[in-house]
Amino acid sequence: VTLNYFLVGAPRFLADLLEAELISRNLNFQKISNASVPAPVPLPLAIAIAPTANNRNDEEIYLVTAPNDGLNSISLIWAQWIGPKAVVTSFTSISQAAKILKAQGKLWVNLSKMSTGKAKLISELLLSPKKKALKPFAPLPEGPLGVWLLLSNETLVYSSAISPSLAPPEQFKFEETKIPPSRAYLKLWELLTRFPNLTPKPNDRVLELGSAPGGWTWVLGYQLKTQLTCVDRGEMDLEILKLSKAEWIKKDAFSWIENQVGSTLPYDWVFSDMACEPQKLLELVKKIISNNPKCKLICTIKLNDRVNLEILDQFKAILHSNLIHLECNKHELTWWLI
Numbered sequence: 251v252t253l254n255y256f257l258v259g260a261p262r263f264l265a266d267l268l269e270a271e272l273i274s275r276n277l278n279f280q281k282i283s284n285a286s287v288p289a290p291v292p293l294p295l296a297i298a299i300a301p302t303a304n305n306r307n308d309e310e311i312y313l314v315t316a317p318n319d320g321l322n323s324i325s326l327i328w329a330q331w332i333g334p335k336a337v338v339t340s341f342t343s344i345s346q347a348a349k350i351l352k353a354q355g356k357l358w359v360n361l362s363k364m365s366t367g368k369a370k371l372i373s374e375l376l377l378s379p380k381k382k383a384l385k386p387f388a389p390l391p392e393g394p395l396g397v398w399l400l401l402s403n404e405t406l407v408y409s410s411a412i413s414p415s416l417a418p419p420e421q422f423k424f425e426e427t428k429i430p431p432s433r434a435y436l437k438l439w440e441l442l443t444r445f446p447n448l449t450p451k452p453n454d455r456v457l458e459l460g461s462a463p464g465g466w467t468w469v470l471g472y473q474l475k476t477q478l479t480c481v482d483r484g485e486m487d488l489e490i491l492k493l494s495k496a497e498w499i500k501k502d503a504f505s506w507i508e509n510q511v512g513s514t515l516p517y518d519w520v521f522s523d524m525a526c527e528p529q530k531l532l533e534l535v536k537k538i539i540s541n542n543p544k545c546k547l548i549c550t551i552k553l554n555d556r557v558n559l560e561i562l563d564q565f566k567a568i569l570h571s572n573l574i575h576l577e578c579n580k581h582e583l584t585w586w587l588i
């Protein structure tokens with residue numbers, strides 16, 4: 251049965267936020283917890299089942315009913331991956347299940363929480379993506395990628411068309427380095443590797459707001475060789491600043507920008523990882539866009555205890571922009587406009 255469904259995944263710590271978002275966007279959903287029920291699952295909706303421990307037990311998976319015209323338009327801030335056009339189908343044998351999946355694609359991630367028994371035997375007949383660490387800025391493994399799980403011992407659900415940049419998060423692990431003074435560089439590595447068109451070219455003029463101590467500075471200035479200006483009222487790592495050939499303006503970014511926007515800001519890109527209220531960042535971003543509509547922006551939106559979906563939707567509503575939760579993001583989101 252082909253259903254108007256999406257498979258959506260999020261780590262457990264985001265589950266409440268994702269569920270609130272699904273409800274607020276009027277999407278119907280079922281949480282799929284595991285696959286160990288031997289009886290046939292009533293279709294069209296799959297039913298939740300007891301979780302058992304394995305390496306994916308920190309993730310919640312949802313079967314989301316898409317609006318009739320919404321197969322391509324669904325976009326959820328808190329989903330870490332989205333599998334379009336999910337299919338629920340019954341099967342009679344392990345080899346038949348594997349055959350169904352192989353006919354739809356080459357690489358498969360097994361999402362069955364109970365990866366013993368049938369699910370394990372099926373996954374042994376399938377190819378899965380290599381688990382080796384990614385190299386920053388290198389091409390992602392070829393896609394598309396499929397995800398699947400068993401809803402029961404004779405019911406399978408899968409989505410075969412996930413693009414590599416929107417694949418389940420365990421695909422985006424890097425080998426870390428100790429050179430930069432903070433681990434924030436991992437967010438940029440992840441973003442620019444998943445979405446290579448967001449990578450500034452050497453000598454592009456880049457403004458970096460909230461740059462201290464300098465993890466992003468190292469990526470932007472040293473690794474990518476941009477012409478970099480950093481603004482932070484906190485202390486930068488001076489070694490990294492030198493290595494990155496970056497200028498540092500030790501000021502409050504908001505008042506500094508205020509003083510600059512009398513004329514067009516001379517930057518191709520503005521990056522911000524500044525710790526500030528989402529509302530304040532939104533106003534700043536709008537000011538920068540109206541000052542220099544050609545400027546591309548990449549910002550972390552830092553969240554506090556009360557997440558305001560309305561403000562996030564105002565970011566999303568800015569034409570040609572995107573808002574996602576990266577694997578490396580904690581209580582924050584990444585927004586960009588190019």
Ligand SMILES: C[S@@+](CC[C@H](N)C(=O)[O-])C[C@H]1O[C@@H](n2cnc3c(N)ncnc32)[C@H](O)[C@@H]1O
Pocket residue numbers: 431432433434435459460461462463464465466467481482483484485501502503504523524525526
């Ligand atoms: C998460 S840290 C940035 C980490 C940095 N991206 C890195 O890779 O090392 C947030 C920074 O925002 C800066 N910040 C917060 N409010 C600011 C403001 N109004 N003006 C300038 N910097 C600000 C803080 O000083 C802090 O260094």
